[in-house]
Amino acid sequence: MTTGSDTASRPAPRSARMVPHRRHTQAWIFDLDNTLYPAHCNLFAQVEQRIGEFVATALGLGPKEARALQKKYFREHGTTLSGLMRHHSIEPAAYLEYVHDIDMSGVAEIPELDDALSALDGRKLIYTNGSAHHAENVLRQLGVRHHFEAIYDIVAADYRPKPDAAPYEYLVLRHDIDPLHAVMIEDIARNLVPAAALGMPLHTSTSCCATT
Numbered sequence: 001m002t003t004g005s006d007t008a009s010r011p012a013p014r015s016a017r018m019v020p021h022r023r024h025t026q027a028w029i030f031d032l033d034n035t036l037y038p039a040h041c042n043l044f045a046q047v048e049q050r051i052g053e054f055v056a057t058a059l060g061l062g063p064k065e066a067r068a069l070q071k072k073y074f075r076e077h078g079t080t081l082s083g084l085m086r087h088h089s090i091e092p093a094a095y096l097e098y099v100h101d102i103d104m105s106g107v108a109e110i111p112e113l114d115d116a117l118s119a120l121d122g123r124k125l126i127y128t129n130g131s132a133h134h135a136e137n138v139l140r141q142l143g144v145r146h147h148f149e150a151i152y153d154i155v156a157a158d159y160r161p162k163p164d165a166a167p168y169e170y171l172v173l174r175h176d177i178d179p180l181h182a183v184m185i186e187d188i189a190r191n192l193v194p195a196a197a198l199g200m201p202l203h204t205s206t207s208c209c210a211t212t
Contacts, residue, residue: 025121025181026062027125027175027178029171029182041107041203043102050101052066054099055070058088069083079154079161081095085159096131096133096134100137107138109143110142123149125148126152129153129161152174156171161187162194163190165194179195183201
């Protein structure tokens with residue numbers, strides 16, 4: 001498994017850094033957390049807390065030790081889960097169920113987001129390092145689930161997180177996407193590098209709904 005350090009050092013092709021006119025885009029690939037909803041919804045903070053709790057319980061660590069290991073694995077493997085699977089043979093299904101069992105009450109429907117997605121011609125997909133179940137819950141809270149034909153999650157990616165390049169290649173093959181006519185929207189720039197290498201025009205956003 002790669003951690004993305006090698007791919008992150010490669011610049012995106014110049015042509016891939018240009019966002020095309022919307023009428024030429026056939027597929028829109030959206031990140032989920034802190035992209036389709038504002039960061040102040042605080043969902044990711046809840047997930048991070050749950051991850052720390054899981055690590056502490058599963059490995060018998062104190063809170064400080066668990067948090068340090070959580071961050072170490074995130075830096076080295078792209079997600080804490082990847083580190084836990086590699087070094088401790090942790091069952092991923094139990095982990096994903098636990099860390100995504102969070103309070104969604106802070107997420108409300110965003111009519112402007114619904115309108116913005118409606119205005120985009122072409123297919124729309126979610127690509128997330130989280131679980132499909134989590135994505136389904138978030139999209140329903142936002143009132144925009146009907147816009148997306150598929151959710152490509154960490155399970156579909158064989159537990160290889162962004163920015164590992166291999167899942168990006170599988171994504172476009174599995175969903176028959178032409179990278180030259182697809183746009184990926186992300187809040188983390190390094191996660192766009194493998195998409196650019198495939199030829200995708202890119203767009204970064206700290207929150208998609210904040211720009212609509």
